[in-house]
Amino acid sequence: MTEHEMPISTPCPVCGKKTLRYKATELNIPHFGKCLETLIYCTSCGFKHADLMILETHEPTRYELKIETEKDMNARVIRSTSGTITIPELGAKLEPGPYSEAFITNVEGVLNRFVNVLLQLLHTYPSKKEAILDTMRKIGYIRHGRLNATMILEDPFGNSAIISEKVRKRALSKEEIKNLKTGELTIELREINE
Numbered sequence: 699m700t701e702h703e704m705p706i707s708t709p710c711p712v713c714g715k716k717t718l719r720y721k722a723t724e725l726n727i728p729h730f731g732k733c734l735e736t737l738i739y740c741t742s743c744g745f746k747h748a749d750l751m752i753l754e755t756h757e758p759t760r761y762e763l764k765i766e767t768e769k770d771m772n773a774r775v776i777r778s779t780s781g782t783i784t785i786p787e788l789g790a791k792l793e794p795g796p797y798s799e800a801f802i803t804n805v806e807g808v809l810n811r812f813v814n815v816l817l818q819l820l821h822t823y824p825s826k827k828e829a830i831l832d833t834m835r836k837i838g839y840i841r842h843g844r845l846n847a848t849m850i851l852e853d854p855f856g857n858s859a860i861i862s863e864k865v866r867k868r869a870l871s872k873e874e875i876k877n878l879k880t881g882e883l884t885i886e887l888r889e890i891n892e
């Protein structure tokens with residue numbers, strides 16, 4: 699693992715101070731390959747932006763993992779800022795956007811991210827409480843292998859991956875690449891209520 703760190707002279711987009719730093723770490727992830735994790739962070743206000751680049755392959759790829767048991771919670775998920783994660787059973791979608799963050803986590807970590815968004819929604823839209831609680835309950839069932847779900851990860855630059863023996867991997871078609879939207883995290887609560 700090699701690491702480089704240096705100051706950047708551009709002002710921080712949040713606080714305006716010239717206290718930004720850039721850090722790049724080369725990682726070697728088993729069954730995935732070498733990638734470069736980059737982080738821009740501000741020592742004054744705590745602003746940070748992470749990204750991930752694969753240094754080996756760049757094929758547009760679609761990964762599909764059936765989540766059926768608690769063991770599937772441990773499957774590794776590498777999501778770069780160009781990756782879209784969908785769980786159709788929850789009507790939940792994490793899309794690239796101006797504020798999207800790269801992360802390396804596992805299936806459970808992705809579910810936790812969705813729970814955090816639902817908690818924010820609960821605060822913002824109290825009238826949707828029932829639908830939000832229903833989705834959170836479903837996530838709980840999925841986590842304990844009591845409800846089957848599918849995690850789909852699509853990346854037009856091939857910078858993202860799900861690593862599991864069970865995962866199905868294939869190239870994205872031109873049509874699918876065209877249909878990948880950018881819109882941050884959306885959870886379609888109406889769909890869940892059907």
Ligand SMILES: [Zn+2]
Nearest residue numbers: 710713740743
């Ligand atoms: Zn700052």
